[in-house]
Amino acid sequence: MNKIRLERFLIVSLLLCMVCNMTMQAKAYESFKVSIYVRAYEVDKMKDMHWLDSTWTVISQQLKVDKIYLETHRDLLIVDDATLEQAKKFFHDRGIETAGGITYTINEANSFETFCYSNPEHRKMVQQIAEHTAKHFDEFILDDFFFTSCKSDFEIKAKGAQSWTDYRLKLMTEAGRNLVLKPAKKINPHVKVIIKYPNWYDHFQGLGFNLEEGPQLFDGVWTGTETRDPAGNQHLQNYLSYNVIRYFDNLRPGYNGGGWVDSGGLNLGMDRYAEQLHLTMLSKTPEIILFAYNQLLGVKLSPRFRTPWQGMGTSFNYDEMTAPIRQPDGTVVQPTTMARIADVVLKQTDKLISKLGNPVGIKSYKPFHASGDDFLQNYLGMIGLPMDMHPTFPEDQQVVLLTAQAAKDPEIATKIKKQLQSGQEVVITSSLLKAIPEKIAEVSELRCTDLKALVNDFGRYGQANRDLLIPQVLYYTNDAWEMVSAGRPLRGGVSGYPILLRAPYATGNLYVLTIPDDMGNLYDYPAAALNEIRRVMSKDLGVYLEAPSKVGLFVYDNKTLVVENFNDEPVEVCVVTDDKVMKLENLEDATLLSPLPSERLDTKRAPKNSFRMLLLPHSYKAFKY
Incomplete structure (x- = not known):
């Protein structure tokens, strides 16, 4: 009897130790x-x-x-x-x-x-x-x-x-x-x-x-x-x-x-x-x-x-x-x-x-051991462009971003043309254009020389608060088209230079995004200019921001997102989705946001819904949509 009791005691002690250990771990x-x-x-x-x-x-x-x-x-x-x-x-x-x-x-x-x-x-x-x-x-x-x-x-x-x-x-x-x-x-x-x-x-x-x-x-x-x-x-x-x-x-x-x-x-x-x-x-x-x-x-x-x-x-x-x-x-x-x-x-x-899915972003190709446009993707993230860098060329995207790093790939021209001929788009930086002008010329005869321009006026897209030094991107009239331009001034009969340039090729479009000499000056681009850049580059995401700079967007594959303000002051932000999204649900307090009344007059673009919010300094909001 004592032996049975001893065995039971040992078993109970062992189980208690296991439970205790599980609790501690x-x-x-x-x-x-x-x-x-x-x-x-x-x-x-x-x-x-x-x-x-x-x-x-x-x-x-x-x-x-x-x-x-x-x-x-x-x-x-x-x-x-x-x-x-x-x-x-x-x-x-x-x-x-x-x-x-x-x-x-x-x-x-x-x-x-x-x-x-x-x-x-x-x-x-x-x-x-x-x-x-x-x-x-x-x-x-x-x-x-x-x-x-x-x-x-x-x-x-x-x-x-x-x-x-x-x-x-x-x-x-x-x-x-x-x-x-x-x-x-x-x-x-x-x-x-x-x-x-x-x-x-x-x-x-x-x-x-x-x-x-x-x-x-x-x-x-x-x-x-x-x-x-x-x-x-x-x-x-x-x-x-x-x-x-x-x-x-x-x-x-x-x-x-x-x-x-x-x-x-x-x-x-x-x-x-x-x-x-x-x-x-x-x-x-x-x-x-x-x-x-x-x-x-x-x-x-x-x-x-x-x-x-x-x-x-x-x-x-x-x-x-x-x-x-x-x-x-x-x-x-x-x-x-x-x-x-x-x-x-x-x-x-x-x-x-736990409420967020897998992160997704605009895929940017960075070959192994490549240099150029150092750390640029982090500056782009700070102007509301979700980034997703890859060591191989993405072949499953509507839009691919190529910085000067892509010049290391000897086959980059072939990959660009294949992407464009499939009806998709490529965004290159002005630095990549300058690095491989002959290869880019196979798509469109664009140039980025050592010439600079001092700009502060973005025309209908607004005014920068300071003068910005940018490289001059040059092109042949009617072969490429300026979508966003800047000058000093741009209006009043003075010419400007491309900030976002579109060059059609086959059924796709090659875009050139002008990067200022000081990458931090991207934060000085007017909000409306940034909005147009975000719209063009975010086609794979189904959502983009309309906001000033230093506002980040984080997108996930389960239709959730986080918007974060890195500014020292409050900012007003709009999350833009397709017109099928009728509400944003706050993931922290379950409150709902309804879209703004539509005022869009451009019938050439797909209809969108826009959700406005105020973000306090160094604060974020998370939504399901």
């Missing part, structure tokens, strides 16, 4: 995971259990977390075995998943000093770090720095007559295979090695990041979605936080693990940090990593993060983020760090994400 969010990356400096401190417990208490009381990435190396600091195992156990005991991380830097403070991958001593260290990490983790991620900027005597000799780009692409692909992947998998056959690509994707090839082979070589990729302050030296536009995820998704569908955001941009206020988190998750990525433990612990909440437009009812509410937090045990905690901002924004976004 439950995801903190419904639609995605939220993780924290811990630098080697902080992991090394975790040998002190008091420091580990006290710092985790500060973060975990403010932010729900699913997973922790424990870095084993940065700046020649290698965390010892015992500390790694102690930290892993600490988080496992609290129901938190763990994985590893590596930053391959010699001295990050010295202009991100990297390893020299032709130096035998450096190669040995790189391999040993990978092996050390694989001993402790079944998954680890390589932080931004698995590239090389080294120009030591070793590298100069090994490079020989090759270009730095060609040399580094081969070098880093070989290093990934032979110094990281093979050694790690020999130590731990189950280990997954993920490469995190940073946000400066248009310049990758020059430093050895190989987007053609890397996503196929590694077990997965991760995406840097930090846009921080657009005035910084990378000039990263807000929209990149969404757009770069979509691009990396298309490199190897199903293998992009998530986005990665740090505290940069908080100098502009809480909304700038919140937008980065929100836009990352609008891409429908399955996980976000918050960089880093030290920032979530050390960046204190401050009244300077409360922007002037707070209190108007904006989407991201600073007062909510600084309000006391009631814990599950009934106690109340006062938030103290930026961890609280992340928690509020991600929980708010989590409620929306």
Whole structure:
């Protein structure tokens, strides 16, 4: 009898442990995971259990977390075995998943000093770090720095007559295979090695990041979605936080693990940090990593993060983020760090994400290792053109966007003509026209020389608030047609220059979109001019915006959309659909929008419905239609 009771007791105990474990492992969010990356400096401190417990208490009381990435190396600091195992156990005991991380830097403070991958001593260290990490983790991620900027005597000799780009692409692909992947998998056959690509994707090839082979070589990729302050030296536009995820998704569908955001941009206020988190998750990525433990612990909440437009009812509410937090045990905690901002924004976004389908956009062709019109698609996203970049030419679209990057494809003229002869359309930038004039001349004899024009008047489309310097796009009269023009002035008997030019070919149309010398001047184009550009380019989406610049549109395949205002002031926006759409339903509060009375007099265009709304500063609205 005692034996039976003992068996029953053991079974019940086992079941209770299983239930307890399942409860602890439950995801903190419904639609995605939220993780924290811990630098080697902080992991090394975790040998002190008091420091580990006290710092985790500060973060975990403010932010729900699913997973922790424990870095084993940065700046020649290698965390010892015992500390790694102690930290892993600490988080496992609290129901938190763990994985590893590596930053391959010699001295990050010295202009991100990297390893020299032709130096035998450096190669040995790189391999040993990978092996050390694989001993402790079944998954680890390589932080931004698995590239090389080294120009030591070793590298100069090994490079020989090759270009730095060609040399580094081969070098880093070989290093990934032979110094990281093979050694790690020999130590731990189950280990997954993920490469995190940073946000400066248009310049990758020059430093050895190989987007053609890397996503196929590694077990997965991760995406840097930090846009921080657009005035910084990378000039990263807000929209990149969404757009770069979509691009990396298309490199190897199903293998992009998530986005990665740090505290940069908080100098502009809480909304700038919140937008980065929100836009990352609008891409429908399955996980976000918050960089880093030290920032979530050390960046204190401050009244300077409360922007002037707070209190108007904006989407991201600073007062909510600084309000006391009631814990599950009934106690109340006062938030103290930026961890609280992340928690509020991600929980708010989590409620929306499950209602959105798969993202769709205007497909833009960017061949592997191509340069030109650097990061232009992010500026276009900021003027309300949903972007979807692909490494192969899209053959299933009514409209394809080609920037100067497409010049790298030697068959681009053939692909353009095939698209146009199928009755579809191609939009090229003035930069691509200048790069391959002979190939474009096979369609239409257009020219873009070194001549410039200073413009501010867009005629019937309105006036810019400043003078804009644009390239002069030239064409033969009656062979191509200006749809949007600009001059200084345009009216009053003074000529102008094309902003959007149409050149018919077979049953299709080739459009040239003039890009100003300063891409940021796209934001100065009058709203009516932008509306015409959006109308022409959005035919595959079935919806477009009529709005000023710095308003983003995010479209999904289940007939949902998000409209987001990146301006510091309220803006009036119209969502334009076909005439069969009779209402927009707000996904957050279920209120309905009805279309405006139709006043369209142009009978040559398909009838449309227009839905007007007011968007507060740095705020969004989401709809089903």
